[in-house]
Amino acid sequence: MILSQQFFIIIYGWIKIDKAIAKLQRKYEEFRTKTPLTSVDPLTAKIGLKEGLEPNDKYEVLEQTMDENGKISYKRKSIIRAQKGMIWDNTYVPEDAKGQVPQQNINETHFIGSKAGLYPGMLIRQIN
Secondary structure, eight states: OOOOHHHHHHHHHHHHHHHHHHHHHHHOGGGSOEEEEEEETTEEESOBGGGTOOTTOEEEEEEEEEOTTOOEEEEEEEEEEEOTTOOBOOOOOOGGGGGGSOOOSOSSEEEEEOOTTOOTTOEEEEEO
8 A cells, every 4th residue: 555645744743743742851850751660570661762762761760658648759769771772662653554664572661770679560750
């Protein structure tokens, strides 16, 4: 199937929007990506190129705690880095173009760093 020029313009627009959001995430803490760890052996999370992730980007791993008054806070437990060559390409691919895009054998990004005391579900947050 031949994809139309209008179709490619729409896709290009979505890619530009994703890149603009990724720039906001790097510059402003309120926009920074936050997502849970999905496993610790290997260290992985469902985050990827769509969120602007690059090799060696740093993330802090946070543990949620609640005090006696019910106030929730987060404590840094570790710092991890995105592993080069193991970043998930989760950018938008339309159904019509899926056969034209090479398949990736991973569906989440792998990280490098200390695993001591970490468990799935802990929040990771991008740091500069």
